[in-house]
Amino acid sequence: MSIQKPKGTQDLLPGVVEKWQYLEGKARELCARFNYREIRTPIFEHTELFQRGVGETTDIVEKEMYTFMDKGDRSISLRPEGTAGVVRAYVENKLYGEPDVSKLYYIGPMFRYEQPQAGRYRQFHQFGIEAFGSVDPAIDAEVIALGYTFYKEIGLKDVTVEVNSVGNPAVRAAYRTHIQQFFAPVKEQLCKDCQSRYDRNPMRILDCKIDQKFGEGAPTIVEHLDEECRTHFEALQEHLTALGVPFRLNPRLVRGLDYYTHTAFEYKAAGIGAIDTIGGGGRFNGLVGQIGGNDQPGVGLGLGLERILLVLQAQGIEVPGAKPLDVYVIGLGEAAEKATVKLVHELRGAGLSAERDYQSRKIKAQMKSADRHQAAYVAILGDDELAKGEITVKAMATGEQETLALSDVASVLAGRVRGSN
Known part of the structure; x- marks a missing residue:
């Protein structure tokens, strides 16, 4: 029997790979216009980076990482997302010493051990951007606008942006009490994961697909924002309106990563079954300090290329293939x-x-x-x-x-x- 590719992976053959090159070329060209520079980080990192950066209570770290011991008896993990590695490189190479905001982008494979389905692979590819060094909500709006512009220029139709504020650590600490009180009567009925999250990270119960029915009527974090967070969120919405980026508020949006503060957002598009999220991101003001650097504010996004190609196909949008021979x-x-x-x-x-x-x-x-x-x-x-x-x-x-x-x-x-x- 011949050897076949591992489950959840794919071979990108001639005739198809040109579509990937088109998306990657559009991403690079757009980043040049927005003044983002490319960064390339290792495909594997020390496991501790993701435990500290992504969050030990996330599904990614708890269940989905490809982790192994190398020959030096060090715990190594294939990167499950792009931000933590970029932050590590930003700190290690002292990019925080630059006088301007550091604006970076990356394109490459990520790895998560999860059940493959439409648009979801164990090796998948993301185009992402990160901006470090500014708390201005205008940079949040710029990041969201870049992603929206990318979708628009490759021809995707009916893309919507959902935004929320997930507050700051002080707001979340106070909100934690409210959310625990709300879920206390149904705690034993929650799925096993959410019962674990109840004590460690109750806000993530809102992100659970299994227990959504129990979350109806739950208090929203937007109702508990302090003045700083509310001002930031209102300014973000004003900027998005000025930039012509259509958006709607989703008070249940918390994203699946622990490092977000203030802004959280997702891009939605129909066409790939039950999964309609094709990208997302947010602000991560405490992450640089968490990973060991002089803390700097940051904001970024990650867009899934596999999902984009599926939606393009579902919408009947032709992506340029191989160029004819001269x-x-x-x-x-x-x-x-x-x-x-x-x-x-x-x-x-x-x-x-x-x-x-x-x-x-x-x-x-x-x-x-x-x-x-x-x-x-x-x-x-x-x-x-x-x-x-x-x-x-x-x-x-x-x-x-x-x-x-x-x-x-x-x-x-x-x-x-x-x-x-």
């Missing part, structure tokens, strides 16, 4: 066929995508190959043309043929392709 070169005759090796290299050196046959097929089969590659031009070189220093070029869209000097063909076709783009 030139397919055919050699007829022993000397001409040998000469096409150099010619293809010259065409590529001129900035064109070029290909030739490597299977000694007949001209009919090679023309079919040119069609499969959607070649804009086919260049046919025979032994007689080679002797004259000429080559026949056919424009596949019109069928027109012409004879060009062999020495000029690369520059002529490069000019035409550039002119048509």
Whole structure:
């Protein structure tokens, strides 16, 4: 029996991977416009980083991390999300010493051991951004607007933004009492996870999909915000309105990570079954200090690329695939066929995508190959043309043929392709 890929993973094959490249290219281009710089952190980190950063009471740390002991007897985990690693790099490399706000982005794989379903894999990919060094709610709005702009520019329809405030540590400590009092009468009826959360992190009961019925009528944290948190949340909403980002308040939104303060938000889009969250994020003012640095405020987001592609497909939105080939070169005759090796290299050196046959097929089969590659031009070189220093070029869209000097063909076709783009 042949070896197959692990459960919850996927092979991104040619024809599909180009769609990923398109999304990644759009993310990079958008980040350049918003002045975010790329950062690349390790795929695995010391387990303690996620225990301290993500939170020991989260499902991610308790159930979903891929954790192992390495040969030095150190506990290592594959990263289950991007923020903790970026914060660790921010602290370790003293980026907090920069005079401006540090604005960073990342694109890459994350790993969580959970039951695979539509849009959810054990190895999944996120595009994320983080901004450090400002408490201004305007940067929260910028982060949310960047994510919304990304969805809009790739063509996603009916994307909504849900926002909430999860307060600060003092607010949450007071709110904890209210939420425990509310759930006390039904504590024994809660799922096993929520019974555990009741004492350790009762706010996360609101995030449970199993016990949602018990949360109806629960006090909301927005009702218990102090003046600082209320002012921040109101300013955020004003900025989002000014930026033209449509949003709605969701007082039950708490997100699944412990490090959030003040702003929490999610992007929703229908099209992938019961799961409608395609991205989210929030503010994490205490996280840098938690991970061991001089504390700096921060805010960020993470968008799931698998889910985005599923929604695009569900909405019937075409994502650009593989680019057509510029030139397919055919050699007829022993000397001409040998000469096409150099010619293809010259065409590529001129900035064109070029290909030739490597299977000694007949001209009919090679023309079919040119069609499969959607070649804009086919260049046919025979032994007689080679002797004259000429080559026949056919424009596949019109069928027109012409004879060009062999020495000029690369520059002529490069000019035409550039002119048509």
